[in-house]
Amino acid sequence: MSIINLQLLxxxxxxxxxxxxxxxxxxxxxxxxxxxxxxxxxxxxADNLTVLINEIKIMSQQCNLLIINGGLGPTSDDLxxxxxxxxxxxxxxxxxxxxxxxxxxxxxxxxxxxxxxxKQAVLPDKCNIIANRTGSAVGIHININDCDIFCTPxxxxxxxxxxxxxxIPYLKKQLPPQEFLHTTRLQTYGIGESxxxxxxxxxxxxxxTTIEIGYRANAPTVELKLITHTEASYQLKTxxxxxxxxxxxxxxxxxxxxxDLTLPMCVYEQLLEKKLTITTAESCTGGLLAxxxxxxxxxxxxxxxxxxxxxxxxxxxxxxxPQTTLDKYGAVSKETVLAMAKxxxxxxxxxxxxxxxxIAGPTGATVEKPLGxxxxxxxxxxxxxxxxFVVKGTRLYFQKTVVARGLDLVRRxxxxxxxxxxxxx
Amino acid sequence: MSIINLQLLxxxxxxxxxxxxxxxxxxxxxxxxxxxxxxxxxxxxADNLTVLINEIKIMSQQCNLLIINGGLGPTSDDLxxxxxxxxxxxxxxxxxxxxxxxxxxxxxxxxxxxxxxxKQAVLPDKCNIIANRTGSAVGIHININDCDIFCTPxxxxxxxxxxxxxxIPYLKKQLPPQEFLHTTRLQTYGIGESxxxxxxxxxxxxxxTTIEIGYRANAPTVELKLITHTEASYQLKTxxxxxxxxxxxxxxxxxxxxxDLTLPMCVYEQLLEKKLTITTAESCTGGLLAxxxxxxxxxxxxxxxxxxxxxxxxxxxxxxxPQTTLDKYGAVSKETVLAMAKxxxxxxxxxxxxxxxxIAGPTGATVEKPLGxxxxxxxxxxxxxxxxFVVKGTRLYFQKTVVARGLDLVRRxxxxxxxxxxxxx
Numbered sequence: 001m002s003i004i005n006l007q008l009l010x011x012x013x014x015x016x017x018x019x020x021x022x023x024x025x026x027x028x029x030x031x032x033x034x035x036x037x038x039x040x041x042x043x044x045x046a047d048n049l050t051v052l053i054n055e056i057k058i059m060s061q062q063c064n065l066l067i068i069n070g071g072l073g074p075t076s077d078d079l080x081x082x083x084x085x086x087x088x089x090x091x092x093x094x095x096x097x098x099x100x101x102x103x104x105x106x107x108x109x110x111x112x113x114x115x116x117x118x119k120q121a122v123l124p125d126k127c128n129i130i131a132n133r134t135g136s137a138v139g140i141h142i143n144i145n146d147c148d149i150f151c152t153p154x155x156x157x158x159x160x161x162x163x164x165x166x167x168i169p170y171l172k173k174q175l176p177p178q179e180f181l182h183t184t185r186l187q188t189y190g191i192g193e194s195x196x197x198x199x200x201x202x203x204x205x206x207x208x209t210t211i212e213i214g215y216r217a218n219a220p221t222v223e224l225k226l227i228t229h230t231e232a233s234y235q236l237k238t239x240x241x242x243x244x245x246x247x248x249x250x251x252x253x254x255x256x257x258x259x260d261l262t263l264p265m266c267v268y269e270q271l272l273e274k275k276l277t278i279t280t281a282e283s284c285t286g287g288l289l290a291x292x293x294x295x296x297x298x299x300x301x302x303x304x305x306x307x308x309x310x311x312x313x314x315x316x317x318x319x320x321x322p323q324t325t326l327d328k329y330g331a332v333s334k335e336t337v338l339a340m341a342k343x344x345x346x347x348x349x350x351x352x353x354x355x356x357x358x359i360a361g362p363t364g365a366t367v368e369k370p371l372g373x374x375x376x377x378x379x380x381x382x383x384x385x386x387x388x389f390v391v392k393g394t395r396l397y398f399q400k401t402v403v404a405r406g407l408d409l410v411r412r413x414x415x416x417x418x419x420x421x422x423x424x425x
Numbered sequence: 426m427s428i429i430n431l432q433l434l435x436x437x438x439x440x441x442x443x444x445x446x447x448x449x450x451x452x453x454x455x456x457x458x459x460x461x462x463x464x465x466x467x468x469x470x471a472d473n474l475t476v477l478i479n480e481i482k483i484m485s486q487q488c489n490l491l492i493i494n495g496g497l498g499p500t501s502d503d504l505x506x507x508x509x510x511x512x513x514x515x516x517x518x519x520x521x522x523x524x525x526x527x528x529x530x531x532x533x534x535x536x537x538x539x540x541x542x543x544k545q546a547v548l549p550d551k552c553n554i555i556a557n558r559t560g561s562a563v564g565i566h567i568n569i570n571d572c573d574i575f576c577t578p579x580x581x582x583x584x585x586x587x588x589x590x591x592x593i594p595y596l597k598k599q600l601p602p603q604e605f606l607h608t609t610r611l612q613t614y615g616i617g618e619s620x621x622x623x624x625x626x627x628x629x630x631x632x633x634t635t636i637e638i639g640y641r642a643n644a645p646t647v648e649l650k651l652i653t654h655t656e657a658s659y660q661l662k663t664x665x666x667x668x669x670x671x672x673x674x675x676x677x678x679x680x681x682x683x684x685d686l687t688l689p690m691c692v693y694e695q696l697l698e699k700k701l702t703i704t705t706a707e708s709c710t711g712g713l714l715a716x717x718x719x720x721x722x723x724x725x726x727x728x729x730x731x732x733x734x735x736x737x738x739x740x741x742x743x744x745x746x747p748q749t750t751l752d753k754y755g756a757v758s759k760e761t762v763l764a765m766a767k768x769x770x771x772x773x774x775x776x777x778x779x780x781x782x783x784i785a786g787p788t789g790a791t792v793e794k795p796l797g798x799x800x801x802x803x804x805x806x807x808x809x810x811x812x813x814f815v816v817k818g819t820r821l822y823f824q825k826t827v828v829a830r831g832l833d834l835v836r837r838x839x840x841x842x843x844x845x846x847x848x849x850x
Contacts (some may be wrong), residue, residue: 286719294711
């Protein structure tokens with residue numbers, strides 16, 4: 001636990017009526033996190049003086065660090081300085097330092113300060129100001145009820161500079177020597193969030209509590225986070241990671257290092273590494289599979305051709321699926337997807353193939369083949385696998401799920417996985 | 426002033442630590458606005474039981490309507506039901522209705538409920554539940570301290586359905602008889618939000634103030650809303666709608682009646698009405714165009730085949746683009762997209778075609794053909810049009826923009842538009 005208890009107060013009509021999506025608080029959270037500081041509470045208010053004063057009074061009693069964002073501008077709805085002066089019981093006076101900043105800001109821009117601008121130099125008496133390298137509004141640093149309050153501009157670029165150049169360095173000085181924070185982010189596919197949690201509880205019950213576990217579903221993948229706070233627990237974690245890999249095996253796509261790790265990215269990386277190309281033969285997913293691969297920069301190195309054969313006629317024309325196969329087994333069958341896969345391989349000269357045919361709905365179902373029935377075939381010219389699923393849900397859910405499983409099955413083929421995914425019963 | 430004083434409480438570690446940007450509260454604000462309700466305060470908390478209970482107690486005393494968002498899921502960090510039960514001083518019991526919902530939800534997906542899922546049916550005793558048409562978690566409706574509390578899921582798609590189908594209709598009933606409110610929603614494509622606003626101001630300056638104008642960008646379309654509050658202004662609106670249609674002409678896709686009106690839907694409706702089929706020949710968009718059409722239920726009536734010809738070789742093999750054309754003009758040229766379009770028409774026997782070839786980046790640009798260069802060809806066997814664009818932005822933005830323009834150009838071809846879109850300079 002950090003000795004700092006941070007709360008966040010955002011002010012702005014545009015934030016609360018939904019005209020502007022708040023990204024500042026996520027930014028602040030990410031910046032203070034490495035200091036071991038979590039935000040305990042975040043309050044967003046409209047520009048209303050009474051409400052603002054009241055909330056400042058309450059929050060300054062609940063926490064020992066309060067960052068206020070917004071309301072420092074020149075217009076009449078910018079109320080932070082006034083609210084602070086009343087909450088702190090200090091008169092509003094013209095702050096010489098703030099005035100100097102305003103004048104220098106204006107002269108650099110060959111801009112003449114108007115009355116509204118000058119309001120920005122009128123601050124609670126004897127407060128400290130925080131430098132603002134880019135904007136007109138200075139920040140305010142004041143103490144109310146033993147709570148350190150920092151007021152920052154709502155303009156994201158100004159907030160960022162003020163936070164990184166002024167507030168974070170100040171906070172670092174207040175904190176005891178830094179703890180040893182380390183986060184491992186494992187990307188998984190094929191296990192739902194609650195199922196993943198149960199598996200972890202069941203198989204890894206002895207996991208030390210010093211290794212914090214977190215889950216984040218970001219369909220179709222679920223991220224598993226392991227956070228440690230000391231050197232010792234970090235060492236422990238490396239041991240436990242091996243056990244986690246044994247339990248979850250190839251449901252783990254890999255470790256998320258920077259941004260994200262998606263199924264198409266995994267397939268792409270494997271193809272690139274092995275110098276292979278892939279082709280797609282799609283019926284019910286109608287180009288979605290191909291589009292997931294071609295959405296990646298550099299796709300041309302692994303992808304040359306995709307076939308969207310929505311009708312039976314086109315499965316025959318474009319992929320040479322024998323008419324007899326279609327007549328005898330139907331479009332949604334093991335035999336047809338195998339023929340689609342073979343056709344796509346030979347027509348495209350690709351090394352790897354994935355073929356899909358199914359009933360996305362809402363029509364097209366029969367008694368033998370209910371809505372959501374789908375056949376997949378994947379592999380290369382020597383080995384082709386097939387699998388049948390029934391995926392229930394909307395048309396969109398069906399298409400997305402089939403594409404995700406298709407990509408996962410190709411990924412497992414490419415890494416020569418010997419494990420079976422949980423979604424194959 | 427509304428008689429309803431609404432506050433919002435969001436819960437989720439991911440919201441407060443910045444992993445997820447909160448878009449739900451903006452959505453809620455926009456949806457309650459037409460009822461004359463503003464959000465007075467918004468509090469965001471981490472998943473901490475004590476803090477949550479405390480805040481529910483405080484907020485339920487400050488307002489008479491509280492919407493809680495998040496914390497209804499199956500995992501151990503979903504604490505809303507427990508916090509409510511303690512704040513309301515009601516025991517947690519298994520809710521038969523919620524259990525029924527869970528079982529029906531699971532059986533539709535052929536999914537076996539686990540212990541974690543079943544937790545979602547354990548709710549404060551005797552609370553009302555709110556239906557959830559798509560997700561596993563039901564909503565909770567409870568009264569604490571004379572405050573109406575609605576608990577909604579954090580998953581945006583589920584929140585939207587629950588809000589629009591359950592909570593808004595409930596709130597409407599609580600409000601005094603509604604004035605004569607009428608909203609016309611026009612869907613537009615090809616004019617940016619601010620440009621649309623400027624055009625409206627310039628050409629329709631005399632529009633009466635009793636006709637309220639609203640804009641909503643939902644890329645790639647922009648919705649233009651015309652709201653009237655009296656019978657008289659409604660009559661006025663019908664006259665002004667004609668003028669708006671004259672000014673914006675075929676940038677208007679149509680009137681949004683229920684859910685949404687998208688470019689693929691417009692193309693689909695036209696094809697269906699005219700009993701025509703379409704085929705796609707894609708290079709740089711890699712299947713995305715085909716997938717937009719096949720995402721629609723009933724796509725098989727208008728779509729049989731799509732060609733994803735990512736390499737030159739495949740443009741030649743699959744679409745019979747002459748090698749000499751590719752050699753002489755390159756893959757990204759008027760001549761190549763025309764040959765792709767002709768090839769796709771003859772190979773698929775479709776009536777209508779759209780062909781695309783461009784440089785999505787980040788590599789592949791030359792001095793003559795900068796990044797973002799794209800050629801489109803569209804039409805039928807008697808008339809093929811071509812157009813060249815340079816679309817600057819990320820790979821994803823490029824692909825989405827090209828797909829949208831391609832669909833819009835096909836739509837304009839099908840409705841025999843005599844107007845030129847603004848995005849063709």
